[in-house]
Structure formats: C-alpha cells, structure tokens
Amino acid sequence: MTRSGGVPWWEPLALEAPRAGALEPGAMRIIAKRPLREFWEQPAHRDAEAPLKTWYSEVHHAAWRTPADVKAHYGSASILPHDRVVFNIGGNKYRLIVLIRYDTQMVFIRFIGTHAAYDRIQAETI
Numbered sequence: 001m002t003r004s005g006g007v008p009w010w011e012p013l014a015l016e017a018p019r020a021g022a023l024e025p026g027a028m029r030i031i032a033k034r035p036l037r038e039f040w041e042q043p044a045h046r047d048a049e050a051p052l053k054t055w056y057s058e059v060h061h062a063a064w065r066t067p068a069d070v071k072a073h074y075g076s077a078s079i080l081p082h083d084r085v086v087f088n089i090g091g092n093k094y095r096l097i098v099l100i101r102y103d104t105q106m107v108f109i110r111f112i113g114t115h116a117a118y119d120r121i122q123a124e125t126i
Contacts, residue, residue, distance in 0.1 A: 027060060027061065027063075027105070028059050028060055028061075028062050028063070028064060028105050028106070028107050029060075029104075029105060029106045029107065030056060030059060030060060030106075030107045030109070031106060031107065031108045031109065032109060033056060035109050035112060036052045036056065036096075036109065036112060039052070039112045039113075040052055045094070047090060047093070048089060048090050048093075048094055048112075051089050051090040051091075051094075052089060052090075052096075052112075055087060055089060055096065058073070059107055063105070064100065064102060064105075065102050066102060067079040067085070067100075067102075070085055070100070074087060076088050076092075080097075080123055080124050081124045082099070082124055082125065083099050083100050083101065083102070084097055084098070084099055084100075084110065084123060084124055084126075085097070085098050085100055086118075086123060089112070092115075093114070093115075094112065094113065094114060094115075095111070095112070095113060095114070095115060095117075095118040096109070096111070096112050097109075097110045097111040097112075097118075097123055097126055098110055110126045111123070111126050
C-alpha cells in the first residue's frame with residue numbers, strides 16, 4: 001500500500017505541510033498587543049501609536065536568539081537582568097519593557113509608560 005505520490009505508508013513523508021497556526025521561521029511571538037493599543041489610545045499618548053506599531057512589526061519579524069541580537073537591531077535598548085529589555089519609544093519619550101524568552105521566540109510586554117512612570121517601577125522584576 002502506498003500514499004499518494006507512491007510513498008509507502010510506513011515511510012515518513014518528507015515534505016509535510018506546516019500545521020495551521022505554526023510560526024514562520026524568524027517570527028517572534030509578542031504577548032500581547034493589547035496593552036500597547038490601550039496605551040496609545042489614551043489621549044495623552046496618541047503620539048505613541050506609530051512608533052509602537054513600528055516596534056511591533058519589526059520585533060514580530062525578528063529572529064532573536066540572544067541579547068546581542070537585540071542590541072544589533074536596537075542599539076539604544078538596555079539589556080537588564082532576568083531577560084528584560086528596555087526599549088526607548090517615540091524619540092525616547094516612552095519606555096517599553098519586555099521579557100524575552102529566546103528559546104521559545106516569545107516576547108512578553110511587561111510595561112509601557114512615560115519616563116516618570118518608569119522611574120517608579122523595578123524594571124528588572126516587573
């Protein structure tokens with residue numbers, strides 16, 4: 001008995017289609033966009049929308065394996081302990097803190113705010 005294409009049923013199929021919802025190579029998964037959107041929808045922070053959307057798109061298409069990969073793309077990013085990274089957003093008007101799991105290609109939004117709000121938190125543990 002054979003599969004379509006003449007491959008015996010006991011042989012593994014060499015070119016199986018990717019499963020639905022699988023990430024394409026190099027795609028960081030960002031959890032979640034909602035806090036970014038809620039931030040830029042505030043009247044005082046509407047100017048953050050374009051830079052946050054740009055950041056989101058760039059990171060989604062990145063393939064970071066190490067903190068050095070982040071620094072290569074975002075030279076002004078600050079690498080913190082516990083896999084935290086601080087990005088300057090909107091000409092350094094806002095700060096975005098994420099936790100990056102390099103092994104699973106996942107980026108978790110931990111904080112978005114002004115410099116004043118950033119100064120009141122513990123960036124390494126948030």
